[in-house]
Amino acid sequence: MSATSTKATKTSKKATGEKKSTSTAKKTSPVKEVTSIEEKLDALYNLQKIDSEIDRIRIIRGELPIEVEDLEDEIAGLETRTGKIQSEIDEITEDISNRKLASKESEAAILKYKERQNNVRNNREYESLSKEIEFQELEIKLNEKRTKEGKVKIENKKELLTEATERLELKKADLETKKAELDSIISATQKDENKLLKASKEAKKNIEERLVLAYDRLRNNSKNGLAVVELIYGNKQRSGHRDASCGGCFNKIPPQRELDIVTKKKIIICEHCGKILIPSQEESED
Numbered sequence: 001m002s003a004t005s006t007k008a009t010k011t012s013k014k015a016t017g018e019k020k021s022t023s024t025a026k027k028t029s030p031v032k033e034v035t036s037i038e039e040k041l042d043a044l045y046n047l048q049k050i051d052s053e054i055d056r057i058r059i060i061r062g063e064l065p066i067e068v069e070d071l072e073d074e075i076a077g078l079e080t081r082t083g084k085i086q087s088e089i090d091e092i093t094e095d096i097s098n099r100k101l102a103s104k105e106s107e108a109a110i111l112k113y114k115e116r117q118n119n120v121r122n123n124r125e126y127e128s129l130s131k132e133i134e135f136q137e138l139e140i141k142l143n144e145k146r147t148k149e150g151k152v153k154i155e156n157k158k159e160l161l162t163e164a165t166e167r168l169e170l171k172k173a174d175l176e177t178k179k180a181e182l183d184s185i186i187s188a189t190q191k192d193e194n195k196l197l198k199a200s201k202e203a204k205k206n207i208e209e210r211l212v213l214a215y216d217r218l219r220n221n222s223k224n225g226l227a228v229v230e231l232i233y234g235n236k237q238r239s240g241h242r243d244a245s246c247g248g249c250f251n252k253i254p255p256q257r258e259l260d261i262v263t264k265k266k267i268i269i270c271e272h273c274g275k276i277l278i279p280s281q282e283e284s285e286d
């Protein structure tokens with residue numbers, strides 16, 4: 001809680017509005033010094049705005065690579081798919097060439113059986129050879145049928161493969177563009193971030209160390225990086241009164257504390273979340 005007296009603020013404020021007084025001994029330092037509570041609060045709020053912008057940039061930059069990751073996943077999926085189709089085509093092609101060989105063997109066997117049929121001793125032997133021949137002929141026919149079917153399958157699969165390959169090429173080109181985009185965005189946001197980091201450092205120089213330490217601690221302990229929060233107001237009641245709450249934890253602020261916050265006479269922290277409270281920036285405009 002604040003230990004600073006409110007009197008100091010009043011006098012320093014008056015001094016700035018006064019004409020040059022007769023006292024020349026009391027010179028105000030030309031170096032910009034934050035002295036009044038109001039100025040301290042304004043400086044803290046300014047620092048918070050800079051730091052929040054840094055947070056925002058970091059979040060955006062953190063989300064960008066997800067798009068690239070999604071594309072990489074899609075490409076990997078398409079590569080698996082084209083690989084699978086290709087191996088299916090290879091399998092059928094191998095089956096067709098095996099069948100070609102098998103048919104040749106069957107033809108050779110048929111020739112042999114036919115030769116043997118010329119030298120048989122009895123009908124039974126002839127019939128038996130005829131059956132063998134018939135069997136081999138059926139084998140050849142089956143091979144022809146399967147080969148025809150296989151060729152149709154290959155044609156269909158080749159079409160699918162062409163489609164998938166075209167898609168894959170497109171996605172790969174997409175990825176290249178996205179990656180380049182990402183790189184430039186990253187370097188651009190890095191520049192912005194560096195500027196803001198510098199500004200943040202500068203802003204801290206104008207605030208007393210004790211306050212900067214408290215501010216940093218609050219920011220580090222907060223998920224959203226907020227150390228300075230505005231008052232927020234509820235709906236107008238019949239009496240015209242509007243309840244004020246902490247913009248950090250949304251707990252109600254008692255009227256007396258609200259007054260202290262609004263008048264910027266003290267540095268008030270929220271009793272519940274410990275954040276530094278400043279007047280609502282919307283309210284203060286009217």
Ligand SMILES: [Zn+2]
Nearest residue numbers: 246249270273
């Ligand atoms: Zn709070």
